[in-house]
Amino acid sequence: xxxxxxxxxxxxxxxxxxxxxxxxxxxxxxxxxxxxxxxxxxxxxxxxxxxxxxxxxxxxxxxxxxxxxxxxxxxxxxxxxxxxxxxxxxxxxxxxxxxxxxxxxxxxxxxxxxxxxxxxxxxxxxxxxxxxxxxxxxxxxxxxxxxxxxxxxxxxxxxxxxxxxxxxxxxxxxxxxxxxxxxxxxxxxxxxxxxxxxxxxxxxxxxxxxxxxxxxxxxxxxxxxxxxxxxxxxxxxxxxxxxxxxxxxxxxxxxxxxxxxxxxxxxxxxxxxxxxxxxxxxxxxxxxxxxxxxxxxxxxxxxxxxxxxxxxxxxxxxxxxxxxxxxxxxxxxxxxxxxxxxxxxxxxxxxxxxxxxxxxxxxxxxxxx
Ligand SMILES: Cc1cc2nc3c(=O)[nH]c(=O)nc-3n(C[C@H](O)[C@H](O)[C@H](O)COP(=O)(O)O)c2cc1C
Numbered sequence: 001x002x003x004x005x006x007x008x009x010x011x012x013x014x015x016x017x018x019x020x021x022x023x024x025x026x027x028x029x030x031x032x033x034x035x036x037x038x039x040x041x042x043x044x045x046x047x048x049x050x051x052x053x054x055x056x057x058x059x060x061x062x063x064x065x066x067x068x069x070x071x072x073x074x075x076x077x078x079x080x081x082x083x084x085x086x087x088x089x090x091x092x093x094x095x096x097x098x099x100x101x102x103x104x105x106x107x108x109x110x111x112x113x114x115x116x117x118x119x120x121x122x123x124x125x126x127x128x129x130x131x132x133x134x135x136x137x138x139x140x141x142x143x144x145x146x147x148x149x150x151x152x153x154x155x156x157x158x159x160x161x162x163x164x165x166x167x168x169x170x171x172x173x174x175x176x177x178x179x180x181x182x183x184x185x186x187x188x189x190x191x192x193x194x195x196x197x198x199x200x201x202x203x204x205x206x207x208x209x210x211x212x213x214x215x216x217x218x219x220x221x222x223x224x225x226x227x228x229x230x231x232x233x234x235x236x237x238x239x240x241x242x243x244x245x246x247x248x249x250x251x252x253x254x255x256x257x258x259x260x261x262x263x264x265x266x267x268x269x270x271x272x273x274x275x276x277x278x279x280x281x282x283x284x285x286x287x288x289x290x291x292x293x294x295x296x297x298x299x300x301x302x303x304x305x306x307x308x309x310x311x312x313x314x315x316x317x318x319x320x321x322x323x324x325x326x327x328x329x330x331x332x333x334x335x336x337x338x339x340x341x342x343x344x345x346x347x348x349x350x351x352x353x354x355x356x357x358x359x360x361x362x363x364x365x366x367x368x369x
Contacts, residue, residue, distance in 0.1 A: 001293045001315070002215045002258045004085045004163065007040025009309055010330050013297050013318035014044040014089040014166065014220075018348045019356055020061035023049065025071040028352035029061070030078040035327035035357060039083035044166050044261075044318065045075075047091030047173075050153040051146070053109055054174075055101040056093035058125045059350050063088060063153045063160070072160035080161070087218060087258070088157040089166045090150055090208070094174030095135035096228050098122045109142070110135035111177045111184045111191065111200075116228050123348055140188050143200060146174070151207040154217070164216030167204055169242075170263050172228025175201050179221070179238060182231035194241045202245055205257075214255040218295075219246065222263040223286075224279050236282050243289045256292045261318065264298030287313055302333045328361045337362055 012033075019028050033043055049055050049062040062068045072088070079086045095110035102108055113135060121129035138146065154165045169175035177183045178200040184191050190199050201219075209217045223232060223239035232238045243260070250256050265279040287294045295316040296308060305317040323329045325342035332339060346355020 001042075002256060004042070004258070005040065006042055006085070006316075008038070008330060009314075009316045010041070010305070010333060011295060011316050011318040012036050012041075012043040012323050013320035014046055014168070015320050015324065016046045016057055016060060016348065017356060018057055018059040018350055019352055020059050021350065023055075023060065023062040024068055025061045025075050026352070027074070028356060030075045031357045033075055033086065034078040034082055035361075036323060036329070037079045037082035037084035037086075038330045041082075041084040041330060042316070043079060043084050043086045045086065045088045045162075047089050047093075047168055048153075048157075050090050050092055051149040052103045053097075053106075054092040054149075056097035056108070056173075057101070057123060057348065060091075063090070063156045064149065069156045069160045072157075072162070076161035085163045087164045087166045088160070088162045089168050089220070090153050090157070091168045092146065092149070092174040094177045095132065096122070096173055097135075098124070098130055098133055100125060107134060107136040109138050109146075110174065111137060111186055113137045114183070114185065116172070120228050127349075137186070140190070143190060143203075147200075147203045147207050150204045151211045154208040154212045158212050158216070164218065164258055165208060165212070166218040166220055166261060167201075167208060168220050169201050169204075170220045170222035170261075171225060172230035175204065176222065176228075176230045179223070179242070180230045180232045181238075182229065182233070194238065197238075198242055198245055201242065202249070205246075205249065209249075209253065209257070214250070214253050214257050216258060218258040218261060220261040220263070222265075224265040224282055225263055236285065239282060239286045240289055243286055247289075247291045250291060259293035259295050259316065260286075260290050261295040261297060262286055264296060264300075284313055302336065305333075325359045327357075327359055328363075332362055335362070 097108035099105045115134045116132035124130040157165045224235035293315045296314040297318040300317050308314040321342045325340040
């Protein structure tokens with residue numbers, strides 16, 4: 001894949017785990033990622049904040065200070081020592097935040113000044129569930145500053161030793177708040193037409209790729225997912241439009257992005273949604289349209305993952321929840337061994353061990369860290 005030699009197609013999906021106390025990656029993160037590393041494997045970090053306004057959860061790591069960069073180096077080194085490649089997922093939550101997470105208790109920023117509906121809840125610092133508050137729509141000039149934060153974070157990721165970055169354009173967070181027509185109500189050049197709604201994403205990709213090279217840049221989108229009210233009236237068309245722009249970008253640069261990562265609609269954090277045939281067809285159309293490596297995610301099992309690859313619907317499959325509770329997921333898949341069930345209650349808690357690095361390995365001797 002691009003400049004990377006992988007030995008298998010099982011990828012660790014990016015997952016927020018809230019273990020980076022005070023936004024600094026620590027030994028627990030190094031252990032978690034090293035446990036899930038295999039020779040020739042590929043890992044994506046949890047969403048990592050690109051600036052002080054990017055947070056919407058407690059204890060999410062950042063990548064915008066020197067201290068954070070230094071701390072990430074230990075995590076990256078632990079993963080590289082085990083032979084895996086690791087990308088840092090660059091994240092800004094936009095309006096999926098709360099003033100408690102914002103500098104000076106300010107309103108979160110977004111494409112819009114409309115809040116996320118009460119159907120969705122924000123996890124407050126004490127673990128209780130809160131209501132999302134009204135965001136402040138970014139001015140046109142401020143959007144350029146956010147693009148710059150992505151660029152600087154990508155440079156920091158490379159300084160920390162990461163092999164590349166994945167731009168999080170999915171799941172109702174800041175970039176998706178520009179892409180989706182049910183959220184983006186702007187009247188400037190960032191709103192309205194599909195071209196305008198894609199502008200922010202494309203500017204971020206352009207800035208990041210110009211800083212670290214397109215072959216180290218991946219993009220994640222979820223056109224058909226309505227997480228955090230991120231509806232679009234034409235998800236298929238939106239996905240195809242983004243893909244057309246990515247193809248054009250790659251042609252102009254003469255270099256491919258590392259991969260395009262698309263989340264299947266059958267996943268939501270609240271529940272596993274039953275598979276919808278129409279949405280499966282979307283994925284196949286996007287895969288066909290994209291001229292590069294295609295990764296999919298969302299509700300895959302060993303069998304459905306193998307099927308997706310065998311039928312040419314994906315080059316790589318990322319696994320989230322199963323990889324939380326099975327650090328040796330790759331070996332278990334190889335052996336078709338039983339899987340440990342994950343405990344949802346510890347997804348976002350802060351203990352460095354419980355529900356994080358204490359899931360069992362099939363063979364104790366493989367647990368070397
Ligand atoms: C606890 C948890 C945290 C997640 N955090 C992120 C994240 O930070 N960035 C992201 O792009 N996706 C995130 N996701 C989505 C996963 O990357 C993945 O797409 C999703 O879990 C579906 O795959 P699965 O069915 O294999 O779990 C998260 C999922 C879970 C369960």
